[in-house]
Amino acid sequence: SQTIHQWPATLVQPVGSPLSLECTVEGTSNPNLYWYRQAAGRGLQLLFYSVGIGQISSEVPQNLSASRPQDRQFILSSKKLLLSDSGFYLCAWREPGRSSGNTIYFGEGSWLTVV
Amino acid sequence: LAKTTQPISMDSYEGQEVNITCSHNNIATNDYITWYQQFPSQGPRFIIQGYKTKVTNEVASLFIPADRKSSTLSLPRVSLSDTAVYYCLVGDGSSNTGKLIFGQGTTLQVKP
Numbered sequence: 640s641q642t643i644h645q646w647p648a649t650l651v652q653p654v655g656s657p658l659s660l661e662c663t664v665e666g667t668s669n670p671n672l673y674w675y676r677q678a679a680g681r682g683l684q685l686l687f688y689s690v691g692i693g694q695i696s697s698e699v700p701q702n703l704s705a706s707r708p709q710d711r712q713f714i715l716s717s718k719k720l721l722l723s724d725s726g727f728y729l730c731a732w733r734e735p736g737r738s739s740g741n742t743i744y745f746g747e748g749s750w751l752t753v754v
Numbered sequence: 755l756a757k758t759t760q761p762i763s764m765d766s767y768e769g770q771e772v773n774i775t776c777s778h779n780n781i782a783t784n785d786y787i788t789w790y791q792q793f794p795s796q797g798p799r800f801i802i803q804g805y806k807t808k809v810t811n812e813v814a815s816l817f818i819p820a821d822r823k824s825s826t827l828s829l830p831r832v833s834l835s836d837t838a839v840y841y842c843l844v845g846d847g848s849s850n851t852g853k854l855i856f857g858q859g860t861t862l863q864v865k866p
Binding site (some may be wrong): 667675680683685688689690697698727729730732733740741742743744745746747748750 | 786787788795796797799800803805808825841843844845852853854855856857859
């Protein structure tokens with residue numbers, strides 16, 4: 640069966656510090672991968688998505704970036720965090736191909752507090 | 755991508771049936787309609803997906819009219835544990851495009 644893991648689960652970082660959140664998926668090949676962010680009490684904001692290694696589409700500008708160094712690994716990074724980067728970060732994956740429709744699976748989430 | 759519109763919030767009581775409607779007026783021919791449930795501090799969880807007419811599983815039903823410009827998630831006999839945010843997602847399911855954008859969701863509060 641397929642599983643998704645993301646880490647760390649929680650972190651507190653000072654403004655201006657770097658960030659690295661990692662996500663891995665097991666039990667599937669060439670999945671679509673996603674990073675979403677959710678501010679407290681708000682909806683899900685799509686940050687990045689990837690349909691293959693090295694293929695990253697960005698939905699937001701500013702100081703976040705994503706990379707997909709391996710087929711089932713997705714990394715969210717920042718060189719300098721802002722207070723507004725605080726939130727709940729969710730990694731997700733979807734099976735390739737139309738048969739899965741819009742069925743995506745989320746990781747456990749990472750709480751980021753920028754202080 | 756089709757934009758979705760849902761009520762911001764709904765209240766219900768235990769044991770009642772709850773219907774949450776989502777509008778997606780510019781849904782495309784190849785688009786699926788998918789509903790998710792999210793509890794606090796957790797990722798959304800798939801509930802049900804459909805393309806047209808009616809779909810039913812062990813937890814919910816999804817009603818889609820012929821024009822597909824809206825859909826209704828039906829939760830039978832809700833309990834307190836159904837208090838959550840419910841999202842309607844519309845997209846073509848194509849891995850080539852990849853993009854999946856969630857709407858604002860509907861916060862359902864179930865009262866005793």
